[in-house]
Amino acid sequence: MSALDPTPLTSTNDPLSRERGHLAASRSALRTMREQVAALNLADVTANWVNAAVLESQIENRIKELADLTHTPLFFGRLDYLPGARRDGDQDPLGPDADTATATDAGGDGDGDDEGHRFYIGRRHVHDADGDPMVIDWRAPVSQPFYRASRKDPQGVDLRRRFGYTGGELTAYEDENLTDPMEHDRTSRLLQAEIERPRVGPMRDIVATIQPEQDEIVRSGLAGTVCVQGGPGTGKTAVGLHRVAYLLYAHRERLARTGTLVIGPNRSFLHYIEQVLPALGELAVQQATVDDLVAHVDVRGTDDATAAVVKGDARMATVLRRALRSHVTAPTEPVVVVRGSRRWRIPAYELAEIVEELQGRDMRYGAAREALPQRIAHAVLVRMEESGEAPDDRVQDAVARNPAVKAAVKTIWPPVDPAKLVLRLLSDADFLAEHADGVLTADEQRSVLWAKPARSPRSAKWSRADAVLIDEARDLVERTHSLGHVVLDEAQDLSPMQYRAVGRRCSTGSATVLGDLAQGTTPWATGSWAEALSHLGKPEALVEELTAGFRVPREVIAYASRLLPHMSPGLTEVSSVRESPGSLEIQHIADADAQVTAVVAACEESLRHEGSIGLIAADDRIPELAKALAAAGHSPIAPGEETTADSRLTLVPVSLAKGLEYDYVVLAEPAAVVAGEPDERTGLRRLYVALTRAVSGLTVVHAEPLPEQLG
Ligand SMILES: Nc1ncnc2c1ncn2[C@@H]1O[C@H](COP(=O)(O)OP(=O)(O)OP(=O)(O)O)[C@@H](O)[C@H]1O
Known part of the structure; x- marks a missing residue:
């Protein structure tokens, strides 16, 4: 039976019942798949206990991947192709997971080409006992038209059906007949409902409703780096996470080997997003902040803004490189190797040539240091051969380990501890001046020098920016391991040196860089993506822009966007996909003493609605508000703590709202909020972030005059 068949609407044979039938059958097929994995007898396939343990953990993971989560619908869409329509990705339209499946149809109706194929699109591949697909993974090539097909370009699709669920039950569907000239585009009610579905718990995936311009980014290839500029709520984070899931599907083996990492601005944020990838069946993606990546020392100190800006400047990389290289000294003495009754002498000028040659190569300090003894040994071997001996590789190794060679290497190319190198630069004005000459001005040098020099790396009061410098120095000594793919969220806030730290973690891989220049609130915030990408080492990256806003209702984003010309002129205003009249309320409290009471009352008003509530305030006002909320019988949670049906109110210091x-x-x-920042532009940007966190309603409570830019 094809999707085009007129079907009598009887209680068991109406479209919804049939779809529920397919859901039940798919669930049962998934259960069987799980049971088959669980029933695998390891005794048959493993020769030793190590293999058994590895296999067992793989099986456990596979069982987890095949879990049927009650509130996560197994499929959310259906595609009916036109009879005879060819799909793209013809070689393997179902993709990597479909090794046992044939490309007939995932619907079990057995349609041949003449009647068109039907596919159910879901989070994972499910097949029946014969290996025929019942649900196709959303990442398979054949699923792509679900996100991209349009009336203008139906891509062979006749009908696209979206399903609506309530508490795990399939309760609605929405059809688009892409080839029907009488039908017109409508805003999807299911998309609107999905966005407005009250938020409890961490961030959810958007796999059922990825939009065409988002899908293009999600499915862009592994080889290239993509940078996404987008205003608040345009789905940057969602797109970045779905892109990792897509890449893991399309390049599973390679990425399993090389690894993937998502970088976010702080722990609360990472906690907020941590469930998205597991919900998409991807359990192996690491998460970290930039500070985690460079945590080589204990960070106990802070920098003032001037020092932090200089320390975060890419010129510091030049200073570090010069300082490190200064440890290599020109040989002045020959090396004399004694073997048996013979002495082999390598004169200083020849050693100098070897050192010069190594310095001219694109080698890390440590690698060159390791190569030096072998080069000296090689020079000795050449002399041995010239005098008629026939030394082999073992002799070369022995010469390289000779005490005279070792001693020479130690003098010429001594080991350098990266933390000690940075410590010396920040403590010793002459050493800094020597290597920052012509790179940093005298004022800049003064700004980074410690008032009280530290004695040792352990006792030093390292700042966050210092840790990044140490990371750079470490990389100069020894190449940092590169992952296959890195997603960098809220990238606009990184310093050039932080970009470099992230860049070396994907130097042989690719990255997805997500951010909004208008939300940059650090003193070193990125001015342009071209600049940021060059620091990241990916100047060729494509910059894409997302402008459709999903989170913030039209009225609220229009209000927040009044700030844009004053802080980030030239950036495109977000155009919200959601009209939501009445979503913005501005309350002026004439009596400043009554303000806290009014704020508590506004929270209580919001708590009448379903979903999560965030009370956002300048950081220094948080203790006072916490006290007032407690006195009124509320116990708000902190950002990053999970909201539940019983604790829906979060008290958010504005510095953590991003x-x-x-x-x-x-x-x-x-x-x-504006006054809490060192300058007005940063203050307005912080306010812009705070004004753009609401999905359904924003209440602004003020006693002081509103910033004039809000007009
Ligand atoms: N295609 C979509 N379908 C449904 N919801 C979506 C879609 N795209 C984005 N959203 C929702 O919009 C909200 C904002 O998305 P997200 O946090 O990814 O935006 P962002 O651009 O990273 O925002 P910010 O700049 O504030 O960090 C989230 O609730 C997300 O689930």
Whole structure:
């Protein structure tokens, strides 16, 4: 039976019942798949206990991947292809997971080409007992038209059906007949409902409703780096996470070997997004902040803004390189190797040539240092051969280990501890001046020098920026391991040196860089993506822009966007996909003493609705608000703690609000948010972040005048 067949609407044979039938059958097929994996008898296939343990853990993971999560629908869409329509990716339209499946149809109706193929699109591949697909992974080539086909370009699709679920039950569907000239585009009600579905718990995936421009980024190839500029709520984080899931599917073996990493701005944010990839069946992606990546020392100190800006400047890489290289000294003495009754002498000028040659190569300091004894030994061997001996490789190794050679290497190319190198640069004005000459101005040098020099790396009060410098120095000594793919979220806030730290972790892989220049709130925030990408080492990356806003309703984003010309002129305003009249309320409290009470009342008003509530305020106002909320009987949670049905109110210091979202937001005193930053532009950007966290409603409560730029 094809999707085009007129079907009588009887209670068991109406479209919804049939779809529920397919859901039940798919669930049962998934259960069978799981049982088959669980029933594998390891005794038959493993010769020793090590193999058995590895296999067992692989099986456990596979069983986890095949779990049927009650509230996560097994499929969310259906595609009916036109009769005879060819699909793209014809070689393997079902993709890597479909090794046992044939490309008939995932619907079990047995349609031949003449009647068109039908595919159910879901989070994972499910097949029946014969190996025929019942649900196709959303990442398979054949699923792509679900996200991209349009009336203008139906891509062979006749009908696209989206399913709606309530509490795990299939309750609705929405059809688009892409080839029907009488039908027109409508905004999807299911998309609207999905976005507005109250938020409880961590961030969810958007796999059922990825939009065409988002899908292009999600499915862009592993070889290239993509940078996405997008205003608040345009789905950058969601797109980045789905891209990793896609890449893991399309290049599973390679990425399993090389590894993938998602970098976020802080722990709360990482905690907020940590469930998205597991929900998509991907359990092996690492998550970290930039600080985690460079945690070679304990960070106990802070920098003032001037010092932090200089330390984060890419010129520091030149200073470090010069300082490190200064450890290599020109040989002044010959090396004399004694073997048996013979002495072999390599004169200083020849040693100097070897050193010069090594310095001219693109080698790490440590690798060159390791190569030096072998080069000296080679020179000795040449002399041995010239005098008629026939030494082999073992002799070369023995010469390389000769004490005279070792001693020479230690003097010429001594080992360098990266932390000690940075410590010396920050403590010793002359050493810094020598290597920063012509690179940093005298003022800049003064700004980074410690007032009280530290004695040792252990006792030093390292700052976050210092840790990045040490990471750079480590990489100069020994190449940092590169992963296959790195997603960098909230990238606009990184310093050039931090970009370099991330860049070396994907030097042989690729990256997805996500950010919004208008939300940059660090003193070193990125001015342009071209600049950031060159620091990352990926100047050839494509920069894409997302402008459709999913989170913030039209009225609210229009209000927040008033700030744009004053802080980030030239950036495109987000155009919200959601009209939501009444979503913005501005409350002016004439009596400043009554403000806290008004803020608590606004939270209570928001709590009448379903979903999560965020009370956002300047960091220094948080203790006072916490006290007032407690006095009114509320126990708000902190950002990053999971919201539950019983604790839906989060008290958010504005410095942690970036990247997070709440169904309802109460923003206390915008003027204090602006005043909390060192300069007005950063203050307005911080306010812009705070104003754009709400999905359904924003209440601004103020006693002080609103910043004039909000007009
Ligand atoms: N295609 C989509 N379908 C459904 N929801 C979507 C879609 N795209 C984005 N969203 C939702 O919009 C909200 C904002 O997405 P996300 O956090 O990824 O935006 P962002 O661009 O990273 O925002 P910010 O700049 O504030 O960090 C999330 O709730 C996300 O699930």
